[in-house]
Amino acid sequence: MRKFYVWRTLAITLFIAALGLLWVSNRQGVLLPDAERQVSIPESLTVPLQVRAAYNGTAIHFQYRWPAKRPHVIHDALRFEGGKWLTYGKAVAGSEPHGLHEDRVAMMVDDGSVPEFGRYGGFVTIGNRLDSFTGDLKEKDVEAHPYFGKVRKQDAATKYLPATRTDPADWAAVQSEERLAQLRKAGYFIDLWHWRGDRGGPIGVADDQVVAEIRDGDGGRSAWSTNWDGEQKRPKFMFDSAKAGYAALKWEDVLGGSFAHGAVRHLHAGTMVPFDETHAWKEGDTLPRRILRQPEGSRADIAAAGNWDQGYWTVTMSRAMDTGNPLDDKIFHDGGVYDIAVSIHRDATGRRWHYVSLPITLGLGRGAEIQAEPFTGDVPQWNQAWHDVTLFYPGQINWPLLTSKAHAGAERISKGLPAKSYHNPEQLAHYGVEVEYADAILKQWRLTLAIGLLLFFAVGFALLRGLRNR
Template sequence: MSNQLRRKGIPVALALFAGGLLLSWFTHGTGVVHDDPKRNISIPKQLTVPLQVQAAYNDTNMFFRYRWPAEKPGIFHDVVKFEDGKWITKGKGVPGSEPDGLQEDRVAMMLDDGSVPEFARYGGYLAIGAGIDTFTKHASKEEVEAHPHLGKKLKGDVVTKSLPETRTDINNWASVQPEEILKAQREAGYFLDLWHWRAHRSNPINMSDDQVIAEGRLGDAGKSSAGSNWDSEKKQPKLMFNATVTGYKALKWDDVKQGKISQDSTYFLREGEAVPFDPAAGWVNGDTLPKRTLRTPEGSMADIAVQGKGRWADGYWDVTLSRKLNTGHPLDDKILKDQGAYAVAFAIHRNATGGRWHYVSLPASLGLGRSGDIVAQRFAGDAPQWKDKWSDVELFYPGQVDWPQLNSKKHAGAEFIRKGQPVTTHHSVAQLKHYGIEAEFADEIRRQWLWTLLAGIALIAAFGIALNQLLKRNPGV
């Protein structure tokens, strides 16, 4: 009996050893991090991007200057292209870069005056709630449209950025507070001011989008700088270029796709300058028109302007935005004051990316004439001279990390958040750029760990059995 066990022991050990090696080979040969469009996953090759910021103010106005690298200027958003008698949309948002280059470059800044205290500690992480659009797991279009507040009242069809206290349960995107609570929160200043410059939908008319983050990412009161150039009933554009002024009634698809159109040319349709669309104008395949029209914004949405020109040159965007210190719209904007202290966080889109495929910053302090990570210098005159040094901000790809997850048992640092410790106490950008990707593949990484554990157990068992057989064969050793 003993001899039989010995004879079987070596084959068993070899089988376990071979099985452990094969398990390691098949589960570790390719890794788990890879693009997966079906799950809304696309990992950028570059995980960090530098952003430079300057700030200044005079008696009435606030100025921010932003500079960041971009391989080429993304001056187009979605368009409609004429193909075989029909107009089709090109440039819909996709995971990662849009293949035809049809997502505009953008820079955004969230600003708070202390009314949202967690923002100064956690920045944009605070605004990523449950069910947010473009995450692997997100609320469906039908669910959002059916929601009484987000869908029925606000006419939304996706879950956007929001603040935690606008929900009764941070784990449930649909648990929006009653309207009287939302109104009281807004009046108490519980919102983030969002400056949102867009290379196509605002820059050509020297404006910036002006938004607010509360129960969603919402526009300020009034009319925005961008409208739709699509007649859904007639299935055709509303406007086209004025050929008597521009020399063409449409752009050429190949020129748009290959980036041959200059930022100094008329590549946008502005209401009052463009002309009504003529379906009998002799359209040919490849004729292309922007799907957005530009117009003069109104009300609170007209508060932020581009000073000078937002320009791309030598591989960099250089954009300066200005706004009154006191816009007179305290329910939409944070009112800024001399010697005031504020919190800011930044984001950029480049390389034809939209949605969550951007680069973001950790929160930074802003001081108007006082100390801060970014110091706004006071000046006399109409425009700053920008003689002060840039403030360098490192942006990173955030991956799929939301506020509910950060406050859950899955996050080892949830206890520190409950204690109010800032994210920078325990994490650096160098860490966060990897943590965000790990969050996108959490299940796969956990499964990989289990396979590794099993492979390790098999190898240890094989070694133990083999050693045991060796000792039995050589009892004097």
């Protein structure tokens, strides 16, 4: 009888020990930031956005509204520190710790020439090993590529469409330049409208871009350049004190975003003068790292206006329905139906740390999820109701994964079933997180299973021995 109590005590002890080990191992968790793997999960996995559209036969306008705790309107900055000018605002996983990195809204547009886009949205543009993904291609590898590095002068792997590759899962397997030209002429590209809170927004323009074999700007020049003299290791320009009231911003104002109403925050032809090294620079003096300028060519097609008020951004982007650039832009026609997908960056995030939508249909005098409102005159009145959209964090989901055997829904994709028919944004957000931590989740599951089996084995063994010795 005494041996029975000994074995029972041992069984209880083993049970508690195994249970404790199980509890400790699970408390370690796997959903932790991992800078080495470029993993950082936002606090909110979804964000509400509202969108509406209007057109007058010559121009089309889109308006967007979404919540943001504070506006982020300086992308990166140069700070005078210890007698040197240092750069702040470099891209990181998740939010930039100093609050640098501009807020943004972007919209992809297609006219049906990229059929997968109308069913799966921006996912179709996400290939393997893109910039800021775990295991992304290194700068030297991109620059060494005979086409992307040598011809297109790329230094990072960007979005691309599947048919621009001989193997859609292989970023490097680009089609011949002749084939790429054929695809572009056939309309196989995504038009990308991109409003930025710093690089263009303050001077009333958005960036007109395109996604085909790479993500790139349209022909022409962008709305910004860099305020840095590499040889002198200092800025090229500073604020004109006669117009701004100061030569530099205060670092504490940049950190808090607490600028006085009407304060000059950006460098452009009307606010800057050449940098004066003899100026009495003080510790913490800060200058924008970007210089704003009027864009040129096809890249200058989109006008924009943005305003942050009481926790919400409202941004309007406008463009000619027919820009005359059919190889860069999707041309809008009255009576047409188009596919769009919207994304935002907020909370000082960059690169892939954004929120995206599933594709949405847009109709100009045709039935669609968003009905563009016809109007007369130059400016829409915006009397129509908003269309509500739920944006979601996409994680590291990519097109090669979605079309592979590793994805249970790959067969549905092969049959052309739209993602909306079997997924909602909340599900996709959680799926995106699972993909980020797939290896860690599997490892944790195996550990939990092993400890659980050990627990049952230990208890069973102890009880069996106890009964034999009772």
